Amino acid sequence: MNTVDLDEFVVRRASESDADALVGIDMVAVEGDDGRQVNIRRWCRQGLALVAEDASGLLGYCVVEYTFFEQGFVTMLMVAPSARGRGVGHRLLDAAATSCMTPKLFTSTNVSNQPMQRLLQRAGWSPVGLLHGLDEGDPELFYLRRWQTTATDPVT
Template sequence: MEIQNARETDFYKIIELDKKMIGSDHRKEEIVQAIKEERCLIMYQEDKIAAFLIYHTHFFDCCFISLIMVDPAHQRKGLASSLLAHMSKISPTNKLFSSTNESNESMKKTFIKNQFKKSGFVDNLDEGDPEIIYFKECY
């Protein structure tokens, strides 16, 4: 599967996947803005979005992957790793960060597999489930 920048025509398919995963479309504005600013990467499987990633550079002027979504039908096939590897190559800053909940064992393993290191944590976002920050140096 090829990784490409999302286009405006991909918006509804991205929202469909996001809503499927979280049960809400409350991130519509964030997603449309990321598409407009070319900060949303997608992977297609046939005519459906199999995975997408959104990033920004508002995390202490460093690149931060704020969202990675993989359709359940395509999980455990390396799509998140492919997106992380691609982001490591195209990151607009030398420092790349992301995060996941402490309870998300799958994503924690994916970060470690892709040479991200734990960089800290944030309490009080999700009750009883700290957010772990991950870091990778990009060249």
């Protein structure tokens, strides 16, 4: 009998055909946030999303955009609740950094989001600033991951 290592998964660039499955694993989109669903479809159509998948299907996704002072910015990192704790988020962040087209890659998270802060620290990101006023009473922490050279997009 063949066994499957539950930690085996691949990261690849999302296609338009992945959009419905990504909506299905994104808890905000599942709860009916039309804006999130529209964004997921746009990110897939524009080739901005990376997905992690295994034999069971999509496990999570990550989006890198270049509208933050013309630097890379991880706009979204989402891992399906059933896939958390398997290294999916870490691998997606590594793939985002590797495929980033600028020498600096930023992201942010709320002060209240302790799991994301721990993940970013484990993945080699450095805190670089704090912004008040986006979410009342929950400041936004910004993080940076530096790369010496720009990528050639090894993610397929």
